[in-house]
Amino acid sequence: MTDLNHVVLIGRLTKDLGNDERSFSIVGNGQARANVSIAVNRSRKNGDQWVDEVNYFDVTIWGKTAENLKPYLVKGQQIAVDGYLKQDRWTNKDTGQNMSKVSVVANTVQLLGGRNGGGASQSVGGASTFQPINNSAPMGGFSGYPDSYGDGGMSMDESIPF
Numbered sequence: 071m072t073d074l075n076h077v078v079l080i081g082r083l084t085k086d087l088g089n090d091e092r093s094f095s096i097v098g099n100g101q102a103r104a105n106v107s108i109a110v111n112r113s114r115k116n117g118d119q120w121v122d123e124v125n126y127f128d129v130t131i132w133g134k135t136a137e138n139l140k141p142y143l144v145k146g147q148q149i150a151v152d153g154y155l156k157q158d159r160w161t162n163k164d165t166g167q168n169m170s171k172v173s174v175v176a177n178t179v180q181l182l183g184g185r186n187g188g189g190a191s192q193s194v195g196g197a198s199t200f201q202p203i204n205n206s207a208p209m210g211g212f213s214g215y216p217d218s219y220g221d222g223g224m225s226m227d228e229s230i231p232f
Contacts, residue, residue, distance in 0.1 A: 075154045077174055079127060080182065081108035087143035094140060104136035105129070106143055108151070128173040129153070135179055142181055150180040 084107045087093050094104050112123045153176040
């Protein structure tokens with residue numbers, strides 16, 4: 071029986087994806103790997119006051135997704151990550167102590183908005199279809215939605231009792 075290991079996070083990148091080997095590299099099998107960190111904000115109530123809490127998560131993005139997103143992964147960029155948790159274990163050479171780290175491996179990544187709230191919202195998976203901002207969209211936002219939000223050509227029966 072298989073257990074469930076699935077995580078969805080929305081947060082902001084904590085730094086630019088650099089060209090250093092720790093952030094972005096091509097591994098032995100020729101596949102690209104991007105290592106990023108995201109900050110996920112959460113509010114919780116402490117007595118009568120709301121307190122902001124920040125959690126940081128390391129995310130690994132593989133393959134074409136990593137290659138295609140490289141120019142867009144900049145500090146402050148809001149992204150949505152859909153993936154799974156992976157635990158790495160090792161022994162510290164200096165102390166001999168067993169160590170472990172849990173990180174997120176991304177299956178898909180969505181660019182949600184720029185640092186200024188604008189930007190595009192597009193899913194990026196195996197075959198990237200990133201779509202930049204349409205400057206003619208209202209308020210400079212994403213224009214991937216239909217011009218009208220009406221019935222979309224479908225007729226609805228007015229006698230439905232709800």
